[in-house]
Amino acid sequence: MSDQGRLPPLQMLSVFESAARLASFTAAARELGSTQPAVSQRIVQLEAELGTPLFERGHRGVTLTTDGRRLYEAVRQSMATIRDAVSEIRAARAKGALTILTDAGFATYWLVPRLMDLRRHLPDVNVKVVTSQLAFDPRRDHADVAIAFGDGDWAPCTATRLFPEEVVPVCSPQFRAAHSQIAEPADLYAAHLLHVQPTEPERWLGWNGWFGAHGLSAPPDHHGSTFNSYALVMNAALTHQGVALGWLPLVDELIASGQLVALFEEPVSTARGYFLVCPPARPETPAAPAFRRWLFSACAPGVSTAMP
Numbered sequence: 001m002s003d004q005g006r007l008p009p010l011q012m013l014s015v016f017e018s019a020a021r022l023a024s025f026t027a028a029a030r031e032l033g034s035t036q037p038a039v040s041q042r043i044v045q046l047e048a049e050l051g052t053p054l055f056e057r058g059h060r061g062v063t064l065t066t067d068g069r070r071l072y073e074a075v076r077q078s079m080a081t082i083r084d085a086v087s088e089i090r091a092a093r094a095k096g097a098l099t100i101l102t103d104a105g106f107a108t109y110w111l112v113p114r115l116m117d118l119r120r121h122l123p124d125v126n127v128k129v130v131t132s133q134l135a136f137d138p139r140r141d142h143a144d145v146a147i148a149f150g151d152g153d154w155a156p157c158t159a160t161r162l163f164p165e166e167v168v169p170v171c172s173p174q175f176r177a178a179h180s181q182i183a184e185p186a187d188l189y190a191a192h193l194l195h196v197q198p199t200e201p202e203r204w205l206g207w208n209g210w211f212g213a214h215g216l217s218a219p220p221d222h223h224g225s226t227f228n229s230y231a232l233v234m235n236a237a238l239t240h241q242g243v244a245l246g247w248l249p250l251v252d253e254l255i256a257s258g259q260l261v262a263l264f265e266e267p268v269s270t271a272r273g274y275f276l277v278c279p280p281a282r283p284e285t286p287a288a289p290a291f292r293r294w295l296f297s298a299c300a301p302g303v304s305t306a307m308p
Contacts, residue, residue: 008049013075015042016054020072024061096125098287101143104131105230106274109250111147114298121294125287133229135203136277144285145292146277149204159275162299163249166267167205170246170260171237178240182263185214192242193224194233205270210245213268 007013018039019028025039032039047054054068064072102111107129118127132141136148138157152159169188176182179191188211198206211218224242227233234251237244238259246260248267254260276295 008046012042012046012049014079015039016046017072017075017079019043019055019062020064020068021076023063096122096285096287097128098122098125098145098285098291099128099130099143100145100147100291101130101132101136101141102147103133103149103230105234105247105250106147106149107131108231109234109253113253117298118291118294122287122290125290135199138277138279144288146279147274147295148277149272149274151272152275154275154277157277157279159277160296162274162276162295165205165270165272166248167210167245167269168248168251168265168267169210169243169263170251170255171243171263172240173258173261174240175237175242176261176263185211185216185264188243188263189219189223193219194236194242194244195224195226196230196233196245197226197228204247204272205245205268207245209270210268 015028015032015034018031019025022028022031025043026036028034029036029039043055050067050071052067053065054071055062056065100111111129115127119125130143135150136146136154138146138154147162148154148159149165152161171179181187182191193207195207196204202209207224208218225236227236230247233244234254236242237246238254243263246255246262251260255262276292
């Protein structure tokens with residue numbers, strides 16, 4: 001950045017704003033809890049920084065120069081904008097705002113169907129749900145609460161497991177009726193399989209892993225369809241287009257309502273799962289503890305904690 005665009009220190013500008021508004025270095029010192037010589041020194045430093053006088057000194061106080069009035073108007077507007085932003089942030093936290101970061105699959109199939117119950121438990125909380133398909137990164141992702149899928153290692157955060165990764169093949173009742181010959185895992189070789197686009201390294205169980213857990217090799221990918229989001233995979237399954245891998249309990253409601261059926265009772269489980277992730281040493285919104293109590297109750301039974 002050029003010297004012309006470099007900003008003076010914020011402390012100098014704050015002292016200048018007070019002195020300009022009150023038209024007195026002494027009054028500014030009282031407002032800032034400082035001394036008149038200290039305020040005067042800050043103003044002299046600011047004038048040297050800008051290379052121009054900002055005040056005309058007189059026996060009865062100080063008045064702004066033309067450059068001083070120009071700077072004061074800019075600083076006044078900027079300080080007002082900052083105060084408004086700080087006030088809005090504090091007001092939102094006081095009212096109980098809560099931002100939840102998770103992936104689209106968890107939000108769509110587990111969280112959103114339970115939002116009415118969440119509102120009953122936290123009636124005064126303004127809940128904001130933010131989704132991301134990227135792997136959770138505590139250095140990049142910031143929210144009051146994060147519900148992330150993985151192995152539980154997000155150092156230096158603590159992670160409380162909500163659900164293990166348990167997966168069963170699911171399809172619509174209509175698709176099941178049209179493929180009644182499916183009775184065991186090997187029978188899925190002839191079925192149209194619906195894939196979530198794989199990641200490297202693997203973040204969740206795919207068809208390769210599911211077949212491998214049954215001692216089978218997976219059929220070629222071209223025997224199915226691949227989508228870049230779990231919501232699209234579920235939509236394809238719901239519209240009778242093939243067999244998808246269903247994560248429990250994300251698909252529990254769809255199975256209970258009869259929109260999907262599980263082809264086999266026994267799920268394939270891994271060490272991964274969904275975790276409530278809490279960053280260390282960050283001020284917590286007042287709504288967060290109440291949300292955690294509701295979440296653990298909604299996820300019961302079986303909540304275990306993993307530490308980095």
